[in-house]
Amino acid sequence: MKKQVKLIAMILVVMMVVSACASNKDTTKDPEPTTAPGVDTVEPTAGAEAPADLAPIKLGNIQDLSGGASEAGKANAWGVEYAVKQANAAGGINGRQIELITMDCKNDVQEGINAYRLLVDEHKVDAIIGPPLSNPALAWVDLATEDQIPIVGHFMDERVTTNEETGEAYPFMFLAEPGCAQQSYSIATYALDTLGLKTFGTFYNAGLSYAVQHALPFADYVSKNGGTVLAEETFQTGDVDYRAQAVKIAEANPDAVFISNYAADNALCYDYLREAGYEGTILGNNTFQSPFSSLVKTKVYDTYFLQNVDMENPESDSYDIVKAYMDETGAKYPIANACFGYDATTVMIEALKKAKDTSDGVEVAALLAQTKDVQTSSGLITLNPETHRTIGLPMLIAQYDENFKLIIVDSITLGEGLE
């Protein structure tokens, strides 16, 4: 019996030590939960000019803080907090402060549903800012409709914002940047019209909706606009080695290969293609920025990829936000997700400001659908009431120079039929 008690005591001690280590790391490095595991709150600003009897507006924030996309997720969460702090410091929403409650979805669909339920059922939030992750967000579509909770995020898969079969927008889901297809059309337009390329390949993770929803529209667009798709190679989530697919693409030898995964997979795809002897152009999605540049092992050349913001340009609206993010968190390199979180929150705050009753999800959603020329770090955001996605927001085309510095080389704004 004594031995068993000792054993249990030892297990408890180990657990406490591990949690202590984890919380130490969190508080020193990351904008991590402080009140309870997986939950972080930004309290209303002390001394702000808000009548004391006005209850704060509760805003939920679901991001990947510890999953496979946590580097982007933490930057996103920071951007949301930054926007909320700015708004609270400026007096809040019509005199009411914003209380932000952040939860970790760990890039997992079930964890995302749990986080959503806690925010809606326990914390009674008025609205939610979502992550740049389509898989968890897809699971919220029906929940948000049922609970009438407006969600603005960067889940780029079009199926999160519009019904795939009917094409109608889901009433409570909103995207604060161009969708996957819009972004794919942008890089395809650049490849066809500016680079004059004719034949293409695609190389993507068939188990990642974000990647699939880039690759398929890309192939469709180039096929309909004078290009030919010579190779469409995929791998699965959990696969580690994609060299066989790279060899196949290299043998087809298209003018360009479009790679559309998250950064780590993009780096592997790029390396495998170059190692297989492919010397053509590489086209990339908007995750070819860091940490791609720190993961890739072969020389990066003749590579063009998408960017939402020109974050290293002091003239850009995004520059100050990214700089503040790096200064506050000690991040080693700029990351556009700080801007994503900021933009989604800014769009949401503008709608909440116009609402007579911020807890009326139907009213807030209707106002979000009418979002027009809201100033964000990506530029002026206008949402299409038909699709709940942005219209007229340009995508930037970037490449790395000989010193491996990211430079913007062009900007593509899609025509009407493509939005």
Added chain:
Amino acid sequence: MNLQLIFNGISLGAVYALIAVGFAIVFSILKFSNFAHGGMISACTYIAYFFQASFAKTPPLWVTIVVTSIAGLFIALILDTIGYRSVRRKNSPNIYYFVTSITFAILIEQILTVFFGKTSYGFPAMFEKKSFEVLGANISTLDFVILLISIAILIVLMLVIEKTKLGLAIRAVSIDSKTGRLMGINSGSVIIFTFALAGILAGISGTLLGMKYSVYPGLGGSMLVKGVIASTIGGLGSMSGAIIAALLLGVIEMLSVYNLGSSVTPVILFGIMLLFLFIRPQGISGKYAQDKV
């Protein structure tokens, strides 16, 4: 037949072989599947990465391999001391080994996640010339080096097992530990040495995997699956069988992905494993398994 694919398959198979042998060597002695081997590989990958990253100028590869081998050895001995040894002393059923190894595998991955998150890290590029051409095939310099190191390690390992007294003791204990004890073999020391050897192999595998792929907590676990398949096809507990099966597995995987696609390939690989279990459960080699029977 595409030479480039064959070479890629052999180099992939060589890494699988290192993993499979580390897995098989423990099975041969203790008759349980050490799933903690995947966790040990992941831990060693991080150690290799941070060791390299701690120097302004990247240290030579052999230095990193020596450091991670030593680290792997210590991790293996720690796991044995805090987990497996007490199971052994109590003569507990094999299911306790199994549960302990699974627990260690999950624990190591979670600890890595707590401290480093799930963010991927990348080893710095090691070679100026990334690939070279042989008979029209582009051979990656890194793959070639990984293949050479894997072959060298496997040769040394087989020499230790086949030509030294210690190797003889391992083989004797793997066939029958009680008879081995009657013959004067200290089976406790042999078991500890076996774990140490598995740890060293985890250290080397971790370094090579980290060099080739991205570093993340689940890397070792993902690769161990292939090691387990190779070990089963080779004959559970048979090292030479595991090596042959691993090389075949690497080539079959490459050809299958190339011709049939990535979604079908796992079905093919697990199908081959099941086929062996049904038709020839002792695997390609099967020597030790038959002896045990």
